[in-house]
Amino acid sequence: METRTPKNVFKQGAISSGFIGDSIAKHQAKTSIGAHNIFLGQVRADVIGGKIVSAIEFTAYEAMANQKFDEIREAAFQKFELTCMHIFHSLGTVKAGEICLFVFVSAPRRKVVYKALEHxxxxxxxxxxxxxxxxxxxxxxxxxxx
Amino acid sequence: MRIPIKYFGLIAEITKCQEETISFSGSFIFELLETLHSKYPELKNNGFQVAQDRALVTVETRLTGEEIALLPPFSGG
Structure with missing residues (x-):
């Protein structure tokens, strides 16, 4: 059961594949879980007016954002039968091709994680x-x- | 009333600062915005939402003296 302590969702810079892999590995101990679902937001090299996006620099109203992330987590736990949920968002510069958002939901069974993640x-x-x-x-x- | 105001993204580019404290005699958000619009005319051409004490509010909301933030369109993810 997750507690309602507001967490800091932000990480400086890109979210590495190593960090994502470690997060998955940590769940091996939680054997009531039967399904994980993961969303990874990646910086796209959009072409706008003939110019190519090379990176996105993220800033946030951190106090409000962490509060909002907390509300979204709590509402999702109410709405869906989830075992756990993790959200990480980048701050600062993230280059095209790198990951800037990592959302990870886990539940005993698969159908709920599809819906929960999109929501x-x-x-x-x-x-x-x-x-x-x-x-x-x-x-x-x-x-x-x- | 002295009101702390934070600016973000494109709005902070227009104000050329990320935060400031404004001494102000009005009572409502819309009055504060009139003051900010005269200080920063370019704000008029850019959409933003207003938060007071970290929650979005309408322009008819009464000022409490808590922190105000001008938030341009969100673009997380």
Whole structure:
């Protein structure tokens, strides 16, 4: 059972595949789990007006964002039969091709994790005050909108 | 009332600062926004939401003296 202590969801820089792998490994001890589902948000090298996005620099209203992440977690635990849930979001610069969002849900059975994961990711996109500055290869930038 | 205000993303580029404290005699968010619009005319051309004490509020909300934040469109993920 997860407790309601607000966690810091943010990590400085990209979320590494090693970190993601370790998170999966940690769940081997939780043997009531029968299904995991993982969402990984990756920085896309969009081409905008002939210029290529090379990185996104993330900032956030951290106090409000961590509160929102906590509300989303609590609501998801109410709505879905989940064993556990982990959310990590990058701050600072994340290059194209690197991971900036990691959402990991686990439950005894599979059907619930499909629905829960989509719900959580959409809630994050819509309601958490995180701001992405798309940096182009020529070092100009524009602000991303979801 | 002295009101601490935080700016983020594109809004912080317009204000050229990430936070400031404004001395202000009005009572409502919309009055504060009128003051900010005259200080930073470019704000008018950019959409943002307002949070007070880390929760989104409407412009008719009464100021409490808690922290205000001007939040441009969210783009996490």
């Amino acid at each position: 959580i990711v959409e809630e994050i996109k819509a309601n958490v005050p995180v701001f992405g500055k798309e940096i182009f290869e020529d070092e100009t930038h524009q602000w991303k909108k979801n």
